[in-house]
Amino acid sequence: MNSFNSALGKNISFVRPAYFIIRGFIGIPNINYYYVFLFFVYVVAVLGNTLVMVVIYLDHNLRTPKYVAVFNLAFSDLLTSSALVPKLLDIFLFNHRYIPYNDCLTFLFFCYTSLSMQAFNLVALSYDRLIAIIYPLHYQVKVTNRFMLSLIASFWVFVTIAVLISAGLLTRLSICKSVVINSYFCDHGQIYQLACNDYFPSYVIGMMLVCLILWFPLIFILFSYSCIAYALSKVATVQERLKAFKTCTAHLSLVAIYFLPVLITLTIGTKIHPNARIINLSLTSVFPPMLNPIIYVLQTQEIKDSVRRLRKRLITKLQKTIPP
Structure with a gap:
């Protein structure tokens, strides 16, 4: 502990501000329309992910490893939306930009945890598809x-x-x-740059988290699909290849929705206006939780069939309860 304190600098009297100010979206015309849009995205995300979780929970045919991961993805999406969007609307729509120090760190914890779990859920799903296609006889x-x-x-x-x-x-x-954070939430990188003592340990852990939470999942997923593509190239008929690849389309769509906006923003982030960068980053955080359940409901036949069965069951129960 002494060596850690010396790394931060000697004789430092720590200054913990009572609050931070979230700068967010400054000087953007008609920005209130964007907040209304975020509210719509939040409602769709909550309803969609709740639907997916309820369907998987109620249908015993979906009690498989793949849908265990899908259930957890929906839960992570629900947590991400609930941790980020209501607080974001409270900060900017109702102009509550002052956020207490401890509340800011709590906000940071829930946002980063849920966003990170989205990436690792995609890793779990890619592993599931990898084994299902390459080792179908040993999948069970x-x-x-x-x-x-x-x-x-x-x-x-x-x-x-x-x-x-x-x-x-x-x-x-x-x-x-x-005490001004130039972001739309309590961003880790923006906070440690406000320090006047040595923030090198925070910088190192930040870079490690980027590698472990962004690059490792992406590299593993790309490696998995390279193996899948090689395995499919050995399949005899085109129909069999398409049938096997079709089972991956929903997952590939989720991967593209999660990683492409982040990579594009990181690549051109320094070349665009700060407000445009903040809007891009906020969209990369709130869009996947909204689109993930829509993609799984529309592209996955098992969930569509399950929704139909549950709907018929519900209609039958209602007809029995309603007197003629």
């Missing part, structure tokens, strides 16, 4: 519900510990340059 043995639950639980533990460490390092910083 290699990928079980217990295995998938253990994998997802390990992801939750890892992400929670990693984000707690990053938030804990922020409490070792003396915030005296400013």
Whole structure:
């Protein structure tokens, strides 16, 4: 602990501000329309992900490893939307830009944890597709519900510990340059740059998190689909290839929706106006939770069939309860 304190600098009197100010969207005309749009996105995300979770929970035919991961993805999406959008609307629509210090770190924790779990859920789903296509005869043995639950639980533990460490390092910083966060939420990178003592440990953990939470999942997913493409090239008929690839279309759509906007924003982020960058980043955070359930409901035959069965069951019960 002494060596850690010396790394931060000696004789530092820590300054913890009573609050931060979320700068967010400044000087953008008609920005209130964007907040109305965010509210619409939030409602669709909550309804869609709740529907997917309820369908998977009620239909015993969907109690498979793949849909264990889909259920957790819907839960992560629901947590992301609920952690981010209501607070974002409260800050900007009702002009509550002052956020207490501890509340800001709590906001940071829930946002980063849920956003990170979205990426790791895509890893779990890509592993499921990899084994299902390359080792179809051994799928039932290699990928079980217990295995998938253990994998997802390990992801939750890892992400929670990693984000707690990053938030804990922020409490070792003396915030005296400013209290204005140039983002739409309590952004880790924006906070540690406000420190006047050494924030190198926070910088290192931030870079590690980017590698582990963004690049590792993306590289693993690309490697998985490279193996899948190679395996499919050995399949005899085109029809069999298309049938196997069709089982991956929903997952590939989720991967594209999650990673492409982030990569594009990181690539051109320094070349565009700060307001445009903030809007792009906010959209990359709120769009996937809204689109993920829509994609799974529309592109996955099992869920569409399950929705039809549950609807028929509900109609039958209602007809029995209503007197003639």
